[in-house]
Amino acid sequence: MRVIPSSLLSHVRGLIRRGPSSRWYVVPALSRTNITISHSEQVKEGTFDYKSLELNEIGVLRVLNSMKDDPYLALSFLKRIEGNVALPSVQAYATVIRIVCGWGLDQKLDTFLVELVRKGDAGRGFSVMELLNAIGEMEQSLVLLIRVSTALVKAYANLEMFEEAIDIFFRTYHSLGRAPDIKALNFLLNRMIASGRTDMVVGVFWEIERLGLDADAHTYVLVVQALCRNDDKEGVDKLLIRLLNSETRNPCVFYLNFIEGLCLNQMASMAYLLLQPLREVNILVDKSDLGIAYRRVVRGLCNEMRIEDAEKAFLDMEEHGIDPDVYVYSAIIEGHRKTMNIPKALDIFNKMVKKRTRINCVIVSSILQCCCQMGNFSGAYVLFKECRELNIPLDRVCYNVAFDALGKLGKVEEAIELFREMTGKGIAPDVINYTTLIGGCCLQGKCSDAFDLMIEMDGSGKSPDIVIYNVLAGGLARNGLAQEALETLKLMEDRGVKPTYVTQNMVIEGLIVAGKLDEAEAFYESLEHKSRENDASMVKSYCEAGCLDQAFERCIRLEFPLPKSVYFTLFTSLCSEKDHISKAQDLLDRMWELGVKPEKSMYGKLIGAWCRVNNVRKARQFFEILVTKEIIPDLFTYTIMINTYCRLNELKQAYALFQDMKRRDVKPDVVTYTVLLNSNPELDMKREMEAFDVKPDVVLYTIMINRYCKLNDVKKAYALFKDMKRREIVPDVVTYTVLLKNNPELDLTREMKAFDVKPDVFYYTVLIDWQCKIGDLKEAKGIFDQMIESGVDPDAAPYTALIAGCCKMGNLKEAKMIFDLMIESGLKPDFVSYTTLIAGFRRNGFVRKAFTLMKEMLEKGIKPTQASLSAVHYAKSKAKGLR
Template sequence: MWVSSNKLLSSRKYVKHVSFIRLYAVSALAHLNFALSNPIEELQTIDTHEKNLVTNHFVEKDKVKVVETLKYLRKDPVLAFSFFNQLKENGFCLDPHAYAAIVRILCYWGWDRKLDSLLLELIRKERDLDFKIMNLFEALAEGFESECSNILVRVSDALVKVYVTVGMFDEAIDVLFQTKCRGFVPHILSCNFLLNQLIERGKIDVAVNIYRQMKAFGLSPNDYTYTIAIKAFCRKGSLDEAVDVFREMEECRVTPNAFAYTTYIEGLCLHGRSDLGFEVLQAWITAKIPIDLFAFTVVIRGFCNEMKMKEAENILHDMEKQGFAPDVYMYGALISRFCMVGNLFKALALHDEMVSKGIKTNCVIVSSILLGLSHMGMASEVANQFKEFKEMGIFLDKACYNVVMDALCKLGKVEEAVALLVEMKGKQMVPDIINYTTLIGGYCLKGKVFDAWNLFEEMKKNGHKPDVITYNVLAGGLSRNGLAQEALNLLNDMETQGVKPNTVTHNMIIEGLCIAGKVDDAETFFDNLEEKCLESYSGMVSGYCEADHTKEAFDLF
């Protein structure tokens, strides 16, 4: 029953500032002719509890009036959206028509982000709803015909985008088919977004099938759509079909963009046809077709991957004669590959050439050079080169620091390596598990297992969960330094933390114990292994050899 107006006025204090929900209640009650002589004055005296009672009674009595009220508040979107949220917070079960009403308001005012947020919320709790999301389209279709089509398109576009963002591709595709069945066409940009994300997630065949059906949807592909299709066919290795897309563009009088040409060249290079990719690039340059500079980078990388270093280097120098300036990415591709093949002289020469042209180096190139030196066993040179790069003011990332830490550890300069860890922290760089593992290994090599253990504990304290590599390094260090029981305890800790020991773990312990002279402990550990494989036997044979037990090694072999 309604509480009388006089009783409300006598039992509640006057409230000066009226909340959005109260304003809604005033508008709603006035609109629906509730039996209050003066709704504004009387509701200004109602507290939060009684506001909810009034609203609760209103909603439960007639849900249709929720929709009518939202329509009434269309020109006040802040008020409408605020009250809509209040209804949800109070646990009211809103139907598709209520959602359709607020969606119309969001579309009318162009509140796209709030629309996306609302649809995402619906997707996440669809199982708990009394209706399916597709019912929302039916409710929206009951509006004015003039605005209905536009709203349906906007909602379908937003729904496709949200579904794709959360990885629900099947549902996103269903929306496309639903729009076709309902007689309207989604925006081409939504389809492009769906196609591109499908390709990036490896669902290339699905993307190709949708592309082929787009005309059946009544959609006209634009230049970006065609570019995405070229990318899909190139990823599949269907290079002839990619060429067919160019022909289709010509027939439809759509001019390919620079990215389309680069995408096709990249497809050729990815499939071992860098020579053809370069020929196509030269032909298009001759034909005055606008080419993105990245096309040169693609071809250079292609030749580098095919180990055709001379051809890659020739492109770098010849392109300048054609009026194109090489950039850091082209030099970076060449320098990295020369480092990988051990030609450090050439890599450093190219780096000097690049810097002399005013092209600033970066941490990716620096880490390639440092790694190349490390792989060549030039630990001292790694440390020296790192110092030079640092003095040049180049930003050095965690990967660069890790290479030099490893080099210093190999040189027995563990404390200097640890000092770099402190330096990283001073530069607001958070050390990762790789940095910690490198230093743990360095301490173990120096026999400072307790320092290694302390660093291991620090790593865990800082939120880094040790992986199997970290455990292996520490287990090997404990074993080599005669701490057999501690190594076995660490093995138990691994299993407790859900990290499964592998054959490397077992071999590190076996060989470590043998190096420490505890052959009997190594034999016991080996005999107690539940499953022995070739690597397990190899580890024990190697351990025997390390301990000069050659007869036992031969017998086990």
């Protein structure tokens, strides 16, 4: 942007067209207008009342000049003649402007000039430059001329005619030797930023610098803002350096304003950056000034949610001997609260208490909010009572948080009691207080109490706002009072508070959650303007109420897209219900049709859902669809599918998918290898894992140890165990279980204690099982008792192990006893327990008993589990291998 300086104004002085013209004006009577204009006593409205005037140009000027004591009259007189055959002359405008300006009516001047500029050259019959010249010709006062230029710059800025505004600004400077008011320039720069013309801002600024014109702190703030929007880091640096080296008349005031401006415009970080050098070069030497700056910056950083930076600045501030005031503490606490770092917020509060910093009710309400945000409503109330004990003056905000907490705890009566206490203390409640109480009442189904409060508030002369109506209508709906909810909508409308889609949605959601589906549908149908938000609300509410079919049908038939979050909610619900997974997939198709890009995590979710129900075929089909859309599933999705293939013993497919993922540059992790190695004892992945830099973890080690144990290669298993500990991978209870399963003579109890590994049911079961296998039933039972003693609750497995042991020893009576004991202790025998006992009976010749038991099992609907089946499968394959 190049600004061409010009001194046109002085050149054209004297060239002004003047003199009489043949134009005639008809001026209608002023009294016919509604505008009350005259503030003056001398010129009465009635002056022109008797008839229309016919005036020539000179006459107009004469009239206008006679109105120099009444700018409003002059303005309206001009307006009158504007509407007529001939346009007012440039002199007429110049005269009026002089009058208005002379009276110091800057705002009037501003609006007048905006209108004038808007007309355009053709609309008014002269150019703005001609107007300026005309004023310059009549007027000797520099101040007045500057004032007109200033207003003109603002007018152009208002109309986003930036080139013209710049032109006037610099022309004024060059011809009058003084620039328009800095405020007009700032206004202009501000508008330029708002319209994204940041380049222009920078251009104008450097021209101002070049000419040595004064800019104020606000100007610099605007320029920094523009430079930041341009991503011009160098420019910012250049500007800041230039600022720090400049001679400013009152540097302290300037920099405090500058810092203030930066903070007000979300540039607190830069303000902080500036603070250090300013301190070092002793510009902000005064402790109080430095304190003002620091406190402002910390608050600014908090406002921008840069809480870490704020804390840094806070410490820095304390190091320089500046005490934070209550506002700084408040900002930091709020910063932590809003970023959900509640412990940190409470921590700051405790520090304040420890330092005996005075605590006021604002801090208290922040802290109470913190408790509530953590869901600790009773804690909030306790704290409130403590503060009350300490005689900290508490206000209606504080009380509000406290009785809101009571309401959320379901204690509405107490909440209302607290509210009465507050009003009793002379604290006048506001609409928010009532809203909180009404919300609390509705939450407890006390709708009539809610009505009473509404009436009470009405009586106190406070007018209900949209929120309180929303809460009431939604609350009524949620309690199934459809009729009353709708009446509330009517009532609010009658009282001039228009229900919004939020109101409607609260009613919709309330009704649906209350199970009033027909009423909700009817209400939806009754809406004159159904907004997208209403549809979204219907779908979401059906999801919330668990009506997935309704939610799905409604969502899928819409011809326009809903917000992504709606699809996400519905999709997630559908995925988690095993009979709705294919609908989840339909929903994705619909999203694609409507041009809504699904969240990437949704693909993985769907595949995961299919895998969870072992429908790996469907998972794979969808997987292939993704691939055609060039969507590559992530590591987790691949691993889930591989795991499912493994679980279903489709090892070839699992391995193929594993190769596929590597081909697509999806790097496997330790879980992927674990999954593969777990079900594929032939695989050796050691080298590959090293190549991918995947380090085995405790799970993988355990699997490998288990593998050697199963092959009865105790030496290798133990070597691996040692290797794992050497790598500082701490074994867990599974590792020990696996080791002990085949090598019960190992005594690892002490080591387990040292690693703080607690035995679990599996561990004990293995030990019991072993003892049974070697025929020491007594020891097995001893271990069982030990397990109970150590507080581990047995499940069916240890009982079954004992049953198996008894059967093996031919002690069927005891086996049956243990079986019954298990049922007595509240456990349900599973497929394995039954088959163990049945096999025992049969093997020992009690065929009839075996048969009865089998019948019982089938009657109870006990079926083999996946785990038991794969155990069978595994046993079979192992038997084959050994053969």
